[in-house]
Ligand SMILES: Nc1nc2c(ncn2[C@@H]2O[C@H](COP(=O)(O)OP(=O)(O)OP(=O)(O)O)[C@@H](O)[C@H]2O)c(=O)[nH]1
């Protein structure tokens with residue numbers, strides 16, 4: 646996973662470490678200078694002969710300790726910006742990393758021997774800050790909402806083919822395994838075979854799918870699913886919706902109606918992590934239209950770039966709930982920023 650981004654980060658750490666390792670000219674040992682005449686007689690105590698000065702770092706320390714300047718870091722980013730962009734890291738995230746690294750590295754003495762460790766740690770902290778946009782513990786949330794006597798309602802939305810229906814099936818399995826009782830809502834009444842696709846997963850997992858006919862009102866399907874859950878002791882409604890482009894006014898209006906009528910607890914945007922730089926625009930537009938609460942990044946298993954994870958959650962400042970890691974029901978991982986950073990920066 647993320648082989649491309651890992652390589653780029655490794656290269657970046659190496660390049661910045663080299664900047665630390667360059668011995669600056671002024672650290673060449675200077676010729677010893679004669680002590681200035683003080684006019685004091687021989688034998689007088691040392692302390693009275695010369696004013697005390699702060700000890701200067703020795704030659705050895707000067708060549709083993711160095712620091713990066715803000716300028717070094719700016720220059721590094723100017724020279725390597727395209728590497729980050731090729732890994733699908735959006736411009737504003739690159740700017741954030743640049744600022745964050747300046748704060749963490751510029752003017753801090755670093756031992757040459759430990760430069761790459763020090764820089765790698767700073768990169769890790771900066772990436773974590775970008776992706777750590779809060780945490781939603783879904784299993785606990787479902788229990789908490791259940792205590793109020795109503796089911797937790799989650800609406801999954803996103804671009805065509807981003808992985809919404811498959812993600813719903815995986816999330817259903819994840820919740821079933823924790824003892825929850827989900828019900829599915831076939832809210833995609835638009836695309837051919839979408840209802841059967843969701844029903845197929847429901848049958849496999851032993852979960853009820855609430856459905857209407859094709860062309861019917863998606864908001865009404867979700868409404869009925871909530872009523873079904875309340876009447877049948879189910880504590881979670883997982884609602885599918887049709888895939889749509891954020892530019893499609895009619896379909897976006899339909900989505901707004903689903904949200905308005907049903908006031909879901911979580912609006913979950915499913916983003917295909919392979920989408921590249923357009924993922925940011927999708928996330929921004931869906932967020933502006935309906936207010937996204939959390940993100941699922943799908944198809945991580947086939948994604949070498951990985952930068953879209955940083956880009957999407959940093960841009961809309963919303964947490965990543967899960968990573969989709971394959972096509973099986975178990976191929977879903979709750980997102981953990983620490984693990985993500987560790988995976989990126991360790992060999
Ligand atoms: N490798 C991989 N494939 C995935 C993942 N999630 C979904 N897919 C595949 O992506 C394709 C589209 O998935 P769907 O769940 O139908 O996507 P959708 O967003 O519901 O599509 P529409 O309803 O047409 O908008 C399917 O072939 C899935 O098996 C994932 O995490 N990894």
Ligand SMILES: [Mg+2]
Pocket residue numbers: 809810811833839885886888
């Ligand atoms: Mg679908």
